[in-house]
Amino acid sequence: MSISLPREPDFDKAGGLVPAIAQDAENGEVLMMAWMNREAFQETLSTGRAVYFSRSRGKLWRKGEESGHQQQVRQILVDCDADTVLLKVDQKGAACHEGYRTCFFREVGPSETKIVAERLVNPEDVYKK
Amino acid sequence: MSISLPREPDFDKAGGLVPAIAQDAENGEVLMMAWMNREAFQETLSTGRAVYFSRSRGKLWRKGEESGHQQQVRQILVDCDADTVLLKVDQKGAACHEGYRTCFFREVGPSETKIVAERLVNPEDVYKK
Numbered sequence: 191m192s193i194s195l196p197r198e199p200d201f202d203k204a205g206g207l208v209p210a211i212a213q214d215a216e217n218g219e220v221l222m223m224a225w226m227n228r229e230a231f232q233e234t235l236s237t238g239r240a241v242y243f244s245r246s247r248g249k250l251w252r253k254g255e256e257s258g259h260q261q262q263v264r265q266i267l268v269d270c271d272a273d274t275v276l277l278k279v280d281q282k283g284a285a286c287h288e289g290y291r292t293c294f295f296r297e298v299g300p301s302e303t304k305i306v307a308e309r310l311v312n313p314e315d316v317y318k319k
Numbered sequence: 320m321s322i323s324l325p326r327e328p329d330f331d332k333a334g335g336l337v338p339a340i341a342q343d344a345e346n347g348e349v350l351m352m353a354w355m356n357r358e359a360f361q362e363t364l365s366t367g368r369a370v371y372f373s374r375s376r377g378k379l380w381r382k383g384e385e386s387g388h389q390q391q392v393r394q395i396l397v398d399c400d401a402d403t404v405l406l407k408v409d410q411k412g413a414a415c416h417e418g419y420r421t422c423f424f425r426e427v428g429p430s431e432t433k434i435v436a437e438r439l440v441n442p443e444d445v446y447k448k
Contacts, residue, residue, distance in 0.1 A: 193417065193425075193434060195425065195431070195432040195433065195434070196425070196427075196432060197427065197432055198427065209338050209352055211340055211349060211352065213347075213349055217347070218342075218346070218347025218348070219347070220340060220342055220349065220405050222398065223338055223340065223398065223403040235427065235429060236429070265426055266426065266427045266428070267423040267424075267425060267426050267427070267435070268423070268425050268427055268432075269351065269352065269415075269422040269423050269425075270415050270416065270417045270419070270422045270424070271422075274352040274422070274423075276349050276423045286398075286399050287399065288322065288399045290399070293398040293399045293400075293403070294396035294397070294398050294403075294405045295396075295399070296322075296324065296325070296396060296397050296398075297394055297395065297396050298325075298326065298327065298364065298395045298396070298397055299395070300364060300365070302324070303324040303325060303326055303397075304324065305322060305324070306396070
């Protein structure tokens with residue numbers, strides 16, 4: 191069985207957008223999941239900075255452009271079906287717009303949901319709401 | 320700013336399916352990304368075994384039911400927007416149907432794509448094709 195070596199995810203198959211997972215390159219923490227179109231992927235590849243496609247804003251989202259919390263990309267991986275991207279990144283500050291290092295700061299258990307992380311920054315300071 | 324403590328992802332907002340990332344609970348390796356509907360999420364929560372929704376087969380996919388490569392779930396996290404799930408799992412064997420431990424076995428670089436992992440098992444042995 192031969193394994194293909196695609197130069198980018200299969201955006202056409204995926205309808206234009208693929209999920210992109212950002213993982214802390216140092217400690218392995220999964221930081222966030224966002225979406226990429228072809229343009230976001232290619233800009234990430236060429237600049238070494240994580241660029242996503244914001245579905246709510248309908249445009250490219252250069253991570254950290256507002257908050258300063260950029261992601262320097264160390265490695266870009268694509269999965270077996272070429273429809274999901276994994277970025278290993280150096281995260282500046284908090285990945286999450288809620289001020290946590292990771293967006294995955296809530297644990298769902300059988301009987302309760304609880305916060306399992308500490309807030310790094312106050313989002314109101316970062317985004318000047 | 321108050322943080323909500325949802326009991327499950329917001330499946331309605333997401334159109335019924337949310338991405339679910341499986342991460343090795345021991346070494347932090349991101350193993351795969353699949354999809355969950357409400358039923359898959361609830362069964363995962365109640366049984367402690369990862370259950371996804373297969374979009375191609377249009378039904379629940381109890382991970383490992385064919386390959387034996389099950390995922391025992393140690394922790395279930397939900398992201399800030401309650402539209403992505405992160406599972407920390409004990410992975411039996413290979414998470415990937417291509418026989419690799421992780422589905423993210425290909426690295427896309429500026430000039431080439433290369434395989435950066437070793438195959439654990441021969442998929443033809445596992446799935447008896």
